[in-house]
Amino acid sequence: MRAGFPDFRLGNVLATSFTGTLSERHGTAVERIPTPQRLVDWLAVSGLTVDSCTTAQLDLARELRESVHAAATAAATQDALPASAVQVINDCSAQGRAAAILTPEGKRQWRLSSASRVEDALGVIAADAISIIAGERDGKLALCASPTCRAAFFDTSQSRTRKWCDMNTCGNRQKKARFNANQRKNAGLPL
Numbered sequence: 261m262r263a264g265f266p267d268f269r270l271g272n273v274l275a276t277s278f279t280g281t282l283s284e285r286h287g288t289a290v291e292r293i294p295t296p297q298r299l300v301d302w303l304a305v306s307g308l309t310v311d312s313c314t315t316a317q318l319d320l321a322r323e324l325r326e327s328v329h330a331a332a333t334a335a336a337t338q339d340a341l342p343a344s345a346v347q348v349i350n351d352c353s354a355q356g357r358a359a360a361i362l363t364p365e366g367k368r369q370w371r372l373s374s375a376s377r378v379e380d381a382l383g384v385i386a387a388d389a390i391s392i393i394a395g396e397r398d399g400k401l402a403l404c405a406s407p408t409c410r411a412a413f414f415d416t417s418q419s420r421t422r423k424w425c426d427m428n429t430c431g432n433r434q435k436k437a438r439f440n441a442n443q444r445k446n447a448g449l450p451l
């Protein structure tokens with residue numbers, strides 16, 4: 261983590277990890293990619309290394325992020341997909357020129373068309389979003405049960421009953437709140 265910046269919340273799904281770079285959307289929002297360099301950092305830990313990013317590219321990334329968030333939220337609640345969000349996702353997907361590469365160890369990596377092509381990285385994220393919103397992958401889009409979060413996440417649990425976008429943050433906070441309420445109740449204190 262770079263000093264002074266909020267750390268990242270990384271999940272297993274690229275598209276929803278990306279939307280998680282803005283968290284607590286319904287509370288006190290935390291912007292986790294506040295500067296172009298922080299987007300470079302996020303892309304690096306997500307397997308999409310670029311060597312630079314402009315302010316305009318950061319703006320584009322945030323536009324994609326909010327579009328994925330809007331479309332994934334609509335998909336989770338079975339509403340119609342917002343047309344403007346779909347347009348942004350499709351444009352980003354079409355503009356990306358990343359290639360999937362198979363490593364000798366049998367892993368997939370992304371090769372960007374040039375080291376500074378943030379647009380290629382965004383294309384990979386957009387395509388990932390398309391695959392989960394289109395229901396092509398094993399899992400289900402759902403919204404985090406935390407009222408201050410409501411992040412869209414991709415539930416791959418067998419029972420499809422996951423409630424939180426992230427067990428370590430939203431899930432834990434809820435557990436703690438319940439625990440504290442119980443403690444107060446047991447001690448005869450007002451809740």
Ligand SMILES: [Zn+2]
Binds near residue numbers: 405409410425
């Ligand atoms: Zn959450």
